[in-house]
Amino acid sequence: PVCTGSTMSLMVVSVACVGESWKGIDGGSGQDKNFLSVRPSAVVPKGGNVTLRCYYRGGLYNFTNFTLYKDDRSHVPILHGRIFQESFLMGPVTPAHAGTYRCRGSYPHSPTEWSALSDPLAIMVTGVHKKPSLRALPGPLVKSGETVILQCSSDTVFEHFFLHSEVTFEEPLHLVGELHGGGSQANYSIGPMPSDPSGSYRCYGSVTHSPYVLSAPSDPLDIVITGIYEKPSLSAQPGPTVQAGENVILSCSSESSFDMYHLSREGEAHELSLPAVPSVNGTFQADFALGPATHGGTYRCFGSFRTTPYEWSDPSDPLPVSVTGNPSRSWPSPTEPSSKTSNPRHLHVLIGTSVVMILFTIFFFLLHRWCSNKRVNAAAMDQEPAGDRTVNREDSDEPDPQEVTYAQLDHCVFTQGKITRPSHRPKRPPTDTSVYMELPNAEPRSKVVFCP
Secondary structure: OOOOOOOOOOOEOOOOOOOOOOOEEEEOOHHHOEEEEEEOOOEEEOOOOEEEEEEEOOOOEEOOEEEEEEOOOOOOHHHOOOOEEOOEEEOOOOHHHOEEEEEEEEEOOEEEEEOOOOOOEEEEEEEEEOOOEEEEEOOOEEEOOOOEEEEEEEOOOOOEEEEEOOOOOOOOEEEEOEEEOOEEEEEEEEOOOOOOOOEEEEEEEEEOOEOOEEEOOOOOEEEEEEOOOOOOEEEEEOOOEEEOOOEEEEEEEEOOOOOEEEEEEOOOOOOEEEEOEEOOOOOEEEEEEEEEOOOOEEEEEEEEEOOEEEEEOOOOOOEEEEEEOOOOOOOOOOOOOOHHHHHHHHHHHHHHHHHHHHHHHHHHHHHHHHHHHHHHHHHHHHHOOHHHHOOOOOOOOOOOOEEEEEEEEEOOEEEEEEEEEOOOOOOOOOOOOOEEEEOOOOOOOOEOOOOO
């Protein structure tokens, strides 16, 4: 059965293995002490694998043979009547594998004699339901000596929540879910010191009829204890007041040999981290290049060591950075491409497009002007005396009407074809604006088109 608990007093519901070490639950009495262990963890994703071992006398050696029993008596074919040697690889696991197990081993000196049953070991299968969310109140950076509340919540109604941290807890902690806003949530309070809440946490949800069939894990939440070491110093280059678009570098430094520095901005949940490097003046420093400034803010930095990544120094004194001018967008992060890398490409495209448009404009202007000149010349020819417009042909004795090749000028579109020339030209100018010119050497029915 699932145990219950409150936010301040919780009961352990299972035993997990931390890292590569083996942990188990003792059973029996006196020298018949035995226990069941799991590797790598009792919390296993659906489709994963775990290895089970049954130990004897405090884990000095394994039982030569052992059997497994599932407390809820659900049918698991791999366990039915099986005797295992040394260890048993369970997987790929399904929701049917979730539950509590016990083992019984045979003694090396007496294979027919079996030990007492071990205490139960809970195997939790995750990834069956939608993941919940996990957050820290008032925030994930906790000053040494203060209290932090971890809140697990979901749109799904879960009667049970399990809080897991491989650093802080050896076992998942069971929390009772409460209805909240159409979903459910549970709170867990850690602190004040000497308890240490630092570490990476995840939470899971489950329902009453299958308490060990869990949801997918929440996104990880890192709880960091601050105030463990002396504060570093924070400075801005070229200064705390800059023009909009000017590059800004925030330098965090200390005489302590920190391995990492962490930069936080007031009002933002996440920090930027960089490794510390020795500087020429004997300090250890990290330079956070924030790129072109657009908006100001208040910054602090912390130092930490690799061996204790969740324990940070006191924060540096706050550094307000102000930006003068007209910022165009939000403050860029160091991983964002800056405008210096993106603008030239866009500028080249703009210039290329402009050049093409200018060239097309010049071409169409010249073509239009040429066409206009052609219209003027054609009109002048129409107004000359008939004798001046005589068309010379090699065969002048051919009787009228006769077939000639013509060119028609109509809005600067030239076409060629054949017409039958009348014997007498009209005395008054035609209303048609087309001008006909004889082309003696042109091939009939050819067409040349020029468009302005």
